Amino acid sequence: MHAISIRQPWAYSIFYFGKDIENRTWACPTWISGSRVLIHASKTMKRGDWDAVEDACGVLPPSDLPRGAIVGSVIIEETCDFHGLSLHGISDRWYRGPLCWVLKDARPITEPIPCRGHLQFFRPLAKDFPVLLDYRRYIDLVSRLEGRGGLRPLTTRGE
Secondary structure, eight states, X not given: OOEEEEEETHHHHHHHSOOOEEEESSOOOTTTTTEEEEEEEEEEEOHHHHHHHHHHHXXXXXXXXXXXXXXXXXXXXEEEOHHXXXXXXXXXXXXXXXXXXEEEEEEEEEEEEEXXXXXXXXXXXXXXXXXXXXXXXXXXXXXXXXXXXXXXXXXXXXX
């Protein structure tokens, strides 16, 4: 499973404020589109990001968010531009452009898994992070059961 680093509080917003897009200047690679990826909260952050999140959702995120760790996973559906948002029925409140990735089925984890981040997509090494291997197995199991109709997708937005 691949991972992508996202600065806080944007990573937090994906799981708890309904942020359903990730803004980038580059398109998501086709080999990632449609796949579940791990969200890594990067160590770097900018004060202006907190203000932008507050403007987008009217709530200031907590100041003690985990950094330098895997904090959950999400499916990256595809890349689109501003005009493509309406095709997906997505609000533009999170859009900063020029491109964005459409995110689905965000699943936070209860205990962040410390991990070194990288630019672009990367693969955390499961042998270095036994907890991450268990999380991968959990995601694989849930995905297989959902495919058979055995489980309904988990939601974090009270849907």
